[in-house]
Amino acid sequence: MDSDITIIGAGVIGLAIAEKVSESHKNVFLIEKHLSFGQETSSRNSEVIHAGIYYTKDSLKARLCLEGKRLLYDYCRKYNIPFNNCGKLIVATSENEISIIKGIQQTAIQNGVDDLIIIDRKQIAEMEPNIFALKAIYSPSTGIVDSHSLMKQYETNSINNGVQIVYGSELTGIKKLNNGYEITVLDSDGRNYTFTSHIIINSAGLTSDKVSEMAGIYDDNLKILFCKGEYFRLNPPKNKLINRLIYPVPHHNMEGIGIHVTIDMGGGVKLGPDVKYLESNVYDYKLTASKQEAFYKSVKKFLPFLGFEDISPEMAGIRPKIQKPGEPLRDFYIKEESKRGFPGFINLIGMESPGLTSSISIANYVNGLISNPD
Ligand SMILES: Cc1cc2nc3c(=O)[nH]c(=O)nc-3n(C[C@H](O)[C@H](O)[C@H](O)COP(=O)(O)OP(=O)(O)OC[C@H]3O[C@@H](n4cnc5c(N)ncnc54)[C@H](O)[C@@H]3O)c2cc1C
Numbered sequence: 001m002d003s004d005i006t007i008i009g010a011g012v013i014g015l016a017i018a019e020k021v022s023e024s025h026k027n028v029f030l031i032e033k034h035l036s037f038g039q040e041t042s043s044r045n046s047e048v049i050h051a052g053i054y055y056t057k058d059s060l061k062a063r064l065c066l067e068g069k070r071l072l073y074d075y076c077r078k079y080n081i082p083f084n085n086c087g088k089l090i091v092a093t094s095e096n097e098i099s100i101i102k103g104i105q106q107t108a109i110q111n112g113v114d115d116l117i118i119i120d121r122k123q124i125a126e127m128e129p130n131i132f133a134l135k136a137i138y139s140p141s142t143g144i145v146d147s148h149s150l151m152k153q154y155e156t157n158s159i160n161n162g163v164q165i166v167y168g169s170e171l172t173g174i175k176k177l178n179n180g181y182e183i184t185v186l187d188s189d190g191r192n193y194t195f196t197s198h199i200i201i202n203s204a205g206l207t208s209d210k211v212s213e214m215a216g217i218y219d220d221n222l223k224i225l226f227c228k229g230e231y232f233r234l235n236p237p238k239n240k241l242i243n244r245l246i247y248p249v250p251h252h253n254m255e256g257i258g259i260h261v262t263i264d265m266g267g268g269v270k271l272g273p274d275v276k277y278l279e280s281n282v283y284d285y286k287l288t289a290s291k292q293e294a295f296y297k298s299v300k301k302f303l304p305f306l307g308f309e310d311i312s313p314e315m316a317g318i319r320p321k322i323q324k325p326g327e328p329l330r331d332f333y334i335k336e337e338s339k340r341g342f343p344g345f346i347n348l349i350g351m352e353s354p355g356l357t358s359s360i361s362i363a364n365y366v367n368g369l370i371s372n373p374d
Helices: 012-021 060-079 095-110 121-127 147-160 205-215 289-300 359-371
Strands: 003-008 028-031 088-092 117-120 135-139 143-145 164-166 169-176 181-187 192-202 225-234 245-247 260-263 269-272 311-321 333-336 345-349
Touching (some): 012 028, 060 147, 088 121, 095 117, 192 205, 269 311
Parallel strands (some): 028 164
Antiparallel strands (some): 117 135
């Protein structure tokens, strides 16, 4: 075999995996179709280090988020990656929502998030004097991270461990062999080349279902639906009126967690993302200026100082959802596919939020699957 392990996709998850597996494996390749890392979902998100509050008990999302959050804070301290453990408030703006936030606290406790506290109007005013809320949950372990610096560090450590990162090369075919796989790649000069790999790790984000199909794994349950999220920015100087993350009470089936307010490491404040399943899987990052009214109304409930002109379109990202519209929340799909007849093929599909938060714990989990596929 030309390589022991080939990872497809240099987003935050593929890079974290590359760093981890190269600590104990030689001959690791990372193939990325763009000319540098993180050009898709990993650079179009809220950059929040999630606490692990909302996920289904015993799910991978719950477990890997909780573990990943701790590992990520440690990693950021170790490598001086900019981060801010700023905390977050989930705000109830009506009597009805007060009972919902109590339920959220219970779910969080079941997931091992035991540091949430419910605070009243006076305590809210001390933390965030400019918002409106009757009651709120305060999550002290939530934070934000500079995701570009994080990916750069994963890349640097991977290269130092000997990983060969091949940018500008798109995986176009996978053929199963007796003891591994033959991989075909199209490079940026339009040339095809092939090589062999004992193990393939599919962390191809929005097209990870297609990569899985290239190997011969067809499963309707793993079809990715592109689900767009748009953001508006809170224009200066009003961005200075918010100090931490402010979330509304989430939708019942968690297709999204409501238009929320996030701060970033540069002092910017974003509103969003909203949730819109696209009709087909196209890379549609266009911004919809006409959504201004809906964004404004949605956050005005808890940002009373907001004027209609205080927000402008900012950016959009696309979630790789395997949860169909209206369905209950789906978990991350992370599996070694021996049971389907594809030993050494590891699939990561539906890696939506909290994928950034969980990147290191996901990498550890995948590394474990290499030695122990069950
Ligand atoms: C709107 C939005 C907000 C989010 N907010 C948060 C948040 O606040 N906190 C959090 O924890 N998570 C958040 N997430 C989730 C997080 O961004 C993702 O879980 C994470 O970025 C996924 O990383 P990835 O490496 O799997 O995918 P990607 O970043 O999509 O990387 C996959 C890579 O694979 C490459 N690729 C695909 N096909 C091929 C091929 N055939 N050949 C070669 N290369 C290929 C792509 O070019 C891409 O670079 C958010 C997501 C969205 C969309």
